[in-house]
Amino acid sequence: MYSGFRSVIVIGFTFLACLGPGAHVSAAQQPQQQPVNIDSFFPKQLPRGQSTVISVAVPGRAMPQGAEISPAAGVTVSGIKQGGSGQGALGWWEVTVNVANDAAPGNRTLTLVLPMGRTNPMAVTIASHAPSISALSVVSAQSSQPTVDLQFTAADASGDLGDLPYVWFTLGCGAGEHEQGVVRGKVSGGVVVRASIPNPRTQKGPGAPAAGNRCDLQVRASDSNGIESNTLKTTVEFRN
Secondary structure, three states: OOHHHHHHHHHHHHHHHHHHHHHHHHHHHOOOOOOEOOOOEEOOEEEOOOEEEEEEEEEOOOOOOEEEEEOOOOEEEEEEEEOOOOEOOEEEEEEEEEEOOOOOOEEEEEEEEEOOEEEOOEEEEEEOOOOEEEEEEEEEOEOOOOEEEEEEEEEOOOOOOOOOOEEEEEEEEOOOOOEEEEEEOEEEOOOEEEEEEEOHHHOOOOOOOOOOOOEEEEEEEEOOOOOEOOOEEEEEOOEO
């Protein structure tokens, strides 16, 4: 009664045994999808109890489908939006990350989910304290001068901002490439930081901004331990 059924079982296992090694080799030969490499993003510190906007330069112009923080305890991603017109083959995206007051300090990773795959994990740090900056203004922006002078107010409860803090900046001028750099600022009166950054009008070649364009400026500072502040934005209008 059962002889026919047993025959089917034997034949079936014999067939799988023949296919098994070949199927295993085929799966092993399938290439794994490589992560999309991201090496330009800022800031890399996330103050506790604050929302921080992380600007990320992503290859291509497709909008990220999501963002993940690991470990995720005490940290959430509340939004992703386009951060500018992009430069060349790169698109800039702004990822808003919220950190709870009781989030544990330490290292985390940020990964974007793109239509073409996932990015490499980007290392970010939740600091136990961080400087805070406000009231960013452009003091002088003359087309003929080699620098743009700016100032902002800084507060640092830990008292380790120093007299010459690093001032990080990004300038986006029209369709030209974003210019990123860092200069030394100078603390005046204990709370005001003044700095001079290169005037993008001194650039030459295809990446130089067109005459008359306004530039979008982003600024952040870091204390003597390398802990970065929040990022401020303003517009630079050059005068002749």
